Amino acid sequence: MATFRTVVVGTGFIGPVHVEALRRAGVQVDGIVGSTPAKSRAACERLGLPTEFGTFEEALADPSIDCIHLATPNRLHFDQAKAVLRAGKHVVCEKPLAMNSTESGELVRLAKQSGRAAAVAYNIRFYPLCHEAAARVRNDTLGNLLHVTGSYVQDWLLKETDFNWRVLAADGGELRAVADIGTHWLDLIQFITGRHITSVCADLRTVHPTRQRPTGSVETYSGGANSDDGPTAAASEPVEIATEDCGAILLRFAGGANGCLWVSQTTAGKKNCLRYELAGAKQSLAWNSESPNRLEIGSRDQPNECMVRDPALMDASAAAISSYPGGHNEGFPDTFKQLFRCFYGSIAKGEVSGPAPYPTFQEGHREILLCEAILKSHREQRWVDVAGEDGAG
Ligand SMILES: NC(=O)C1=CN([C@@H]2O[C@H](COP(=O)(O)OP(=O)(O)OC[C@H]3O[C@@H](n4cnc5c(N)ncnc54)[C@H](OP(=O)(O)O)[C@@H]3O)[C@@H](O)[C@H]2O)C=CC1
Numbered sequence: 001m002a003t004f005r006t007v008v009v010g011t012g013f014i015g016p017v018h019v020e021a022l023r024r025a026g027v028q029v030d031g032i033v034g035s036t037p038a039k040s041r042a043a044c045e046r047l048g049l050p051t052e053f054g055t056f057e058e059a060l061a062d063p064s065i066d067c068i069h070l071a072t073p074n075r076l077h078f079d080q081a082k083a084v085l086r087a088g089k090h091v092v093c094e095k096p097l098a099m100n101s102t103e104s105g106e107l108v109r110l111a112k113q114s115g116r117a118a119a120v121a122y123n124i125r126f127y128p129l130c131h132e133a134a135a136r137v138r139n140d141t142l143g144n145l146l147h148v149t150g151s152y153v154q155d156w157l158l159k160e161t162d163f164n165w166r167v168l169a170a171d172g173g174e175l176r177a178v179a180d181i182g183t184h185w186l187d188l189i190q191f192i193t194g195r196h197i198t199s200v201c202a203d204l205r206t207v208h209p210t211r212q213r214p215t216g217s218v219e220t221y222s223g224g225a226n227s228d229d230g231p232t233a234a235a236s237e238p239v240e241i242a243t244e245d246c247g248a249i250l251l252r253f254a255g256g257a258n259g260c261l262w263v264s265q266t267t268a269g270k271k272n273c274l275r276y277e278l279a280g281a282k283q284s285l286a287w288n289s290e291s292p293n294r295l296e297i298g299s300r301d302q303p304n305e306c307m308v309r310d311p312a313l314m315d316a317s318a319a320a321i322s323s324y325p326g327g328h329n330e331g332f333p334d335t336f337k338q339l340f341r342c343f344y345g346s347i348a349k350g351e352v353s354g355p356a357p358y359p360t361f362q363e364g365h366r367e368i369l370l371c372e373a374i375l376k377s378h379r380e381q382r383w384v385d386v387a388g389e390d391g392a393g
């Protein structure tokens with residue numbers, strides 16, 4: 001692959017995951033930057049990276065940097081992605097792409113004008129068995145798609161004392177659980193089925209209308225088992241929360257299938273669990289991110305099967321994003337590696353303006369439009385059509 005020089009922005013939970021995955025994908029990482037030069041230096045030293053860049057702006061100003069990865073809180077994505085594209089660089093932005101569809105629509109236009117590649121890190125597509133499921137839908141193995149159901153549930157925000165910037169609408173956006181984890185499911189299912197979701201009917205709920213905010217800073221998933229006693233409770237203040245902890249969304253797909261999604265960040269014992277079941281007229285497929293190397297294939301008139309991830313047995317598209325033989329499990333960090341291999345491989349082949357094999361800003365924008373339809377549906381307690389991608393309803 002051609003040599004690319006990259007910098008990652010954000011030193012919290014997922015920024016270092018990007019660094020590790022880029023290195024494993026064979027892409028050069030020239031630094032990681034945080035909110036202050038001191039935090040940038042500390043993260044670079046921890047990860048064994050050069051300490052040349054202290055801030056996002058310094059990385060932006062260096063013409064030899066080809067691509068910047070944005071792993072910062074949601075409220076920063078729009079300005080930072082805009083700045084990266086205007087600096088003439090490729091960009092990988094974490095999800096959700098922006099805080100609203102005005103922002104995400106502008107990013108789509110800017111990305112097109114710039115001639116640079118622009119991806120949103122919907123990494124879950126890059127579990128090989130999710131590509132296998134997409135191939136089986138494409139090849140009509142399932143038959144006519146009837147319905148799609150599933151959930152994405154976690155427990156790290158279960159307690160009133162659990163806190164993170166995501167719970168504040170000003171930092172994460174008006175929708176929280178749906179935007180943070182629900183959009184992974186919605187992106188994945190639209191990728192697998194090749195169909196857009198056209199209408200939604202949502203019922204959302206804030207379990208904790210007040211949370212205790214620690215007076216210090218909090219990193220993602222840092223709650224742990226003791227977060228409702230001890231130092232956190234001693235140094236905290238009550239904050240009103242308007243974003244949802246959980247909710248149900250009924251779905252209608254183009255072409256007639258329907259379905260539903262349950263999203264929750266308050267399900268005890270579920271650490272990070274995405275499930276789906278696709279039901280076709282001939283077969284069904286079921287997958288769970290907590291055992292990602294197994295795909296259940298359901299039949300009515302013959303025994304059910306369980307496909308174990310194995311590049312020798314999967315569709316070529318799934319084998320292409322699988323680096324290890326069957327039985328050698330691949331997981332969460334591998335999805336980022338495969339996404340980045342795909343992104344940089346595509347740029348190296350000069351595919352920037354054609355259809356992309358990774359989630360683009362256009363698809364990130366679509367997720368934001370879906371979020372807006374879901375919020376409107378919840379507020380108005382009725383079905384809402386998802387706006388067209390030009391922003392028109
Ligand atoms: N695709 C996936 O699987 C995942 C995606 N995400 C997404 O990634 C993004 C980051 O989430 P996460 O890592 O969990 O969040 P964290 O809070 O753990 O990390 C965010 C980081 O961004 C830094 N930061 C804040 N402001 C700036 C700035 N102006 N310039 C540079 N760095 C800054 C923070 O620094 P400081 O601590 O000093 O404020 C912190 O290091 C979110 O959009 C989230 O939705 C997150 C997890 C998984």
Ligand SMILES: O=C1CO[C@H](CO)[C@@H](O)[C@@H]1O
Pocket residue numbers: 154180181184220272
């Ligand atoms: O995949 C993910 C795992 O959980 C994180 C915290 O809710 C999400 O932000 C992220 O997208």
